[in-house]
Amino acid sequence: MKGSVFDPREYAYKAGLAADYMRGLIGSQKFVVGKMFQVKINVASLKKSPDQSSEQVSELLFGEEIIIYEIVNAWAWGQSQTDGYVGYVSMDHISSKVQENTHEVTALRAFVYRQPDIKAPTITCLSMSSQLSITHSKGLFAHIENLGWIFEKSIRALGGIESDFVSVAQKFTGTPYLWGGRSSFGIDCSGLVQLSLRGVGVLCPRDTDQQASSVGSPINDEITKLLRGDLIYMNGHVAIMVDPNTILHANAFHMSVEHESLDGFLSRLKQDNIHNVQARRPLLPSH
Numbered sequence: 001m002k003g004s005v006f007d008p009r010e011y012a013y014k015a016g017l018a019a020d021y022m023r024g025l026i027g028s029q030k031f032v033v034g035k036m037f038q039v040k041i042n043v044a045s046l047k048k049s050p051d052q053s054s055e056q057v058s059e060l061l062f063g064e065e066i067i068i069y070e071i072v073n074a075w076a077w078g079q080s081q082t083d084g085y086v087g088y089v090s091m092d093h094i095s096s097k098v099q100e101n102t103h104e105v106t107a108l109r110a111f112v113y114r115q116p117d118i119k120a121p122t123i124t125c126l127s128m129s130s131q132l133s134i135t136h137s138k139g140l141f142a143h144i145e146n147l148g149w150i151f152e153k154s155i156r157a158l159g160g161i162e163s164d165f166v167s168v169a170q171k172f173t174g175t176p177y178l179w180g181g182r183s184s185f186g187i188d189c190s191g192l193v194q195l196s197l198r199g200v201g202v203l204c205p206r207d208t209d210q211q212a213s214s215v216g217s218p219i220n221d222e223i224t225k226l227l228r229g230d231l232i233y234m235n236g237h238v239a240i241m242v243d244p245n246t247i248l249h250a251n252a253f254h255m256s257v258e259h260e261s262l263d264g265f266l267s268r269l270k271q272d273n274i275h276n277v278q279a280r281r282p283l284l285p286s287h
Helices: 165-170 189-198 208-212 262-271
Strands: 017-019 035-039 043-047 056-061 065-072 075-080 086-090 103-105 109-113 122-127 134-138 141-144 148-151 155-157 217-219 231-234 237-243 246-251 256-261 278-281
Touching: 017 065, 056 086, 122 148, 165 189, 165 237, 165 246, 189 208, 189 237, 189 246, 208 231, 208 237, 208 278, 246 262, 256 262
Parallel strands: none
Antiparallel strands: 035 065, 043 056, 043 086, 065 075, 075 086, 103 155, 109 122, 109 148, 134 141, 141 148, 217 278, 231 237, 231 278, 237 246, 246 256
16 A cells, blocks of 8 residues: 555455445445455466456466356456455356365475376366365375376375475476466466465565565665575565575566576666665564
């Protein structure tokens, strides 16, 4: 929120309609409690407006929940329960039958099979951080309710965390860059930071500017003295420090998630006349 203005990416309100939790904060013709839905495909696009050609502002992963406040034709307007992001999602991609999630995908990508057999036909492929309702296991596989079978070593029970978020981020190396992407099929710079921190149990906002004002604490050290895991923000972009000489970021220069020398990166910023660089250190759980 800036001053008295509520950020529409974080607060569910628009002309003539608002979420009920906004009552008393703004004026609106109608306040709606909303209904919980759940993503039923591997990745659902979250749009800026109810149009397939509209800009993708984020993505929702399989099993994630979204509160829907309005449905018009084939589009639903709502707020993600993962990071609070507001947008439009196709009704074809969500279900009103919400299952309780028990596990999440920890592999970068994992196939779902029709039977508990690696030779069986596949149904879909899920991204890291997809949310699952597991009913039982058989051999090396676990059964996802109303979907199929997934290799059990590709998942873990909810609540488990990794020890190093940089190592989580490095799993995405080579993943294609995608504006608004937050999956292992395509990801943007802030999506990479968000999913990687989520892997160690740290929740953070979706967009770069939101992260730059809220993740961890600011660092006054020189950029050349940063540590592994520090984050560098500038002009709508974010990079992760791997070591004092190397960064990792999802970027449109390489069109993928790539390691890059810090010197080379800073040189390119200088050429582009970008000087407003700031660093932040995430507050990570102790192990």
